Amino acid sequence: MKFLNGLLIIAVFAFVTACGGGAKTENTEGDTTSTAETKKDGESTEVNKEDETKKEDQNAPKVLLVAQKWGYDVAASVGMLPEEDQKKISEEQKKAMQGMSMEFKADGTYEMALNGETKEKGTWTMSEDGKTITTKEEGKDKEVIANLKEMTAEKMVIEMKDGEKTETFVMVKFVAPVTEEVKTEGNKEETKKEEVKTEEKN
Numbered sequence: 001m002k003f004l005n006g007l008l009i010i011a012v013f014a015f016v017t018a019c020g021g022g023a024k025t026e027n028t029e030g031d032t033t034s035t036a037e038t039k040k041d042g043e044s045t046e047v048n049k050e051d052e053t054k055k056e057d058q059n060a061p062k063v064l065l066v067a068q069k070w071g072y073d074v075a076a077s078v079g080m081l082p083e084e085d086q087k088k089i090s091e092e093q094k095k096a097m098q099g100m101s102m103e104f105k106a107d108g109t110y111e112m113a114l115n116g117e118t119k120e121k122g123t124w125t126m127s128e129d130g131k132t133i134t135t136k137e138e139g140k141d142k143e144v145i146a147n148l149k150e151m152t153a154e155k156m157v158i159e160m161k162d163g164e165k166t167e168t169f170v171m172v173k174f175v176a177p178v179t180e181e182v183k184t185e186g187n188k189e190e191t192k193k194e195e196v197k198t199e200e201k202n
Contacts, residue, residue: 061130064153066106071174072097080168101174110135
C-alpha cells in the first residue's frame with residue numbers, strides 16, 4: 001500500500017438570501033414605525049447572512065483540509081480493500097499506517113510524516129469547485145490527483161487510482177500512537193509516585 005499523496009474534497013455550500021420590507025400607511029406615525037421596523041428587520045437579515053457566511057467558511061473544503069493533521073483510520077481503510085488484499089496486510093504494515101500523518105498547510109505546501117519524521121514534502125492545490133486536490137512531490141514532475149467521497153470535520157473518505165485499481169482510504173484526525181518506550185517511561189513514573197506515597201506513609 002502506497003503513501004497517501006493527495007486528497008480530494010467534496011463540499012456543499014449553502015447560499016441563503018433573504019429580503020424584508022415595510023408596508024406604507026396613510027398615518028404618518030405609522031409610516032415612521034413601519035420604517036423603523038423595516039430597518040431593524042434589515043439589520044437582523046444582515047446579521048443572519050453574516051452568521052451563515054461564517055458557517056460556510058468554517059465548512060469550506062480548504063478550511064477543513066488545513067485545520068488539522070490527518071491520519072489513517074486503519075481498520076476502516078483495510079476493511080475497504082478486497083478480501084484477498086486484506087489478508088496481505090501484515091500487522092507491521094498496520095502499525096506503520098497508524099504512524100503516518102499528512103498535513104496540508106495554508107501556504108500551499110504539505111508534509112507527510114512517519115512517526116514524526118518527515119518523509120515527503122511538496123505543494124498542493126485545490127480545484128475551484130473543491131472536488132480535487134492535486135499534489136506534487138518536491139523534486140518530482142509527476143502530479144497526483146485524489147478524489148474524496150465523503151468529508152466532515154472528523155472524517156474524510158478518499159479515493160485514489162493505483163494503476164487499474166481504485167483504492168479507498170478513510171482519514172481521521174491524526175493521533176500519534178503510543179510507543180512501547182513511552183509506555184515504559186509512563187510506568188516508571190507511576191512506580192516512582194507509588195514509592196513516594198509509600199515513603200510518606202511510613
